[in-house]
Amino acid sequence: MTEAVPGTSGWPPPVLDPAGPFAGPLNTLAWVLFGMGFLVLVVVLIALGVALFGPRKWRQRLGGETLVWAGGLAFPIVVLSALLIYGLGLTTHLTPDPEPGEMRVRVTGEMWWWRVAYLDDQGREAWQDANEVHIPVGSTVVLELDSADVIHSVWVPRLSGKVDMIPGRRNYMRIQADEPGVYGGQCAEYCGGPHALMGFVVVAHEPEAYAAWAARQATPVQTAALPSPGAEVFDRAGCGACHAVRGTEFNGLAGPDLSRVGARRTIGAGILPNNEGTLGGWISDSQSIKPGNRMPAYPVLTGQELRDVSAWLKGLQ
Template structure:
């Protein structure tokens, strides 16, 4: 199933799982120029692998069942020099030159209009910082990246703990996130949609459940989305609800941040806009009231080993109040 191609006026209505399933698989279905060059090179390697396998099987058949004359020629020095040395050197050299030429757009300097974001790998989620033209933090989010269609996005990759790897197969290749170092990659989407990503480097614990979502908007819609995020004002009604009181009294505010409130924790994902996200738990569950209640109540049962403790002491009414408060954060 292909990602939706219409505008994403309600991005939290599902769809993130669709980007991770169906045929062709994401790695062979590029949606942007940087993924396209990687996919082209991958197909060439696939076909070359099949061709080499065919040659090896043919040589094996000759060695076992071929005529004596063919078997003698197969074991001769000429075949060894040509097939074992000359041919690999020529083919691999040509492949190296072509591969570097084909993927030069991955390392070319971005244009002056490129958008810049910083994604930091955490155990086991993603911190997302949108940077302004001056390189300063403009907005903070988590586990989800919104980008405009047709525009290059420079992604600064960092890690606060162990080695992670950022990979959104339909938008670019993969690149490691190494503690103490900043790596840079480029992504671009040529059409609107929801594109799933994944940590591609084993990082312990629930590594396999460390997902990511990229949402590509038409440029005008992206500008409206960004303006709404940057001018967000905490609603007084939401701030005075039971859910807001529980968020403070149960210790949620010690780990999470919600702009416009006293919650300024940095240990966990920023929840300022959680009500609009595609997913929760770092891309593993659709974002709705039911999944929020389950995650808040016992995240360990859903994603064993993650750093959020279970809140089994909360009543059903308390969990519903907290979930309603989370859904109000938009």
């Protein structure tokens, strides 16, 4: 099942529709909590009805010391302790350290986007991407979660739960998709500024399609280094000081890697569909689209220059 990407109709993604084994236990836990909450509400409403309209004898018993101790102290302790133990047992396998042979992707929360690095078998970075995580269907993938600045939180409702990204600490999350599709994610911890506009997607491919995608990602776009009006605008505007494009002299590290930006589904960390028009609008004045983001506006670029650089970036696929 393919769901809408950020910035389009159908967003946000459904949170009670698991699409993998690591989201299933959380869905079960959610329904158990909903059910227990409903039962507690029923008990409270019955007690309220007795207190307001019940016979005098029942009201006296309801206000007795024994029932107050049982209902006000013993009942919450027993119920909440049971739910805690049940929840921990159900979810303990979701966040352990990686095991040998598991695919690993390092996701770093930035203000306000996601740096994505694919790791080889030795844990070394193979290539970078941004705001998208690609995985093979049916395989467990470990996300290594870091933060470059403040606390963020990764949440892909249909594939797993919420795990915080904490500066100076690495956390782990396991995800797996049972079917090909695009699964929406969101930062689930308020991180200031345009936090609500910090989305991303997980794209699940059939294993053969994923292998082909990974092979493309590992090599630069052949046309990236060829002279073009768009590349000249990119260079003249100083974009390479913040962004990298593999196969060229542009090697900035502050912003997202743009080596294959044209193939991404969205721009601005999930808030706009990716096409030449939205790329041009973002470059011209990203602050009017996502106030507070760290990319400056470029009002000095002419319409033709914006079209040239947008076409060049869209061609990086």
